[in-house]
Amino acid sequence: MEYLLESFSKLPDFRLSRKKLHDLPEIIFISICATICGCDDYVSIKSWADDNIVWLRQYLILSNGVASDDTFRRIFQFIDRAFTNFI
Numbered sequence: 001m002e003y004l005l006e007s008f009s010k011l012p013d014f015r016l017s018r019k020k021l022h023d024l025p026e027i028i029f030i031s032i033c034a035t036i037c038g039c040d041d042y043v044s045i046k047s048w049a050d051d052n053i054v055w056l057r058q059y060l061i062l063s064n065g066v067a068s069d070d071t072f073r074r075i076f077q078f079i080d081r082a083f084t085n086f087i
Contacts, residue, residue: 001059005029014078022067026060027075030067042069042076 008025015024033056034048046069049056053066 001029004032005059014082015075021064022071023061023063024075026062027067027072029060030056031072031076042072045069045072 005025008028011024011028013020013024030049031045033052034045037048039045039048046066049066053062056062056066
């Protein structure tokens with residue numbers, strides 16, 4: 001788990017520093033775990049994370065709790081655009 005979080009920490013974060021309430025590697029980690037567990041949209045990812053917050057806190061700090069489904073959506077929309085422009 002630590003290796004994954006360390007790898008995700010190398011990703012560039014496009015967000016303004018003053019608006020970052022949630023750590024990007026934590027958002028990516030939660031998204032992958034939730035997707036493996038069958039979540040297929042941002043609302044279900046958020047719901048899964050809320051339901052499993054005790055387990056998640058074994059690996060993550062989550063200083064501001066779990067990000068909103070809108071935050072998950074914004075981050076992945078940006079990542080999608082970034083890779084689309086890259087290819």
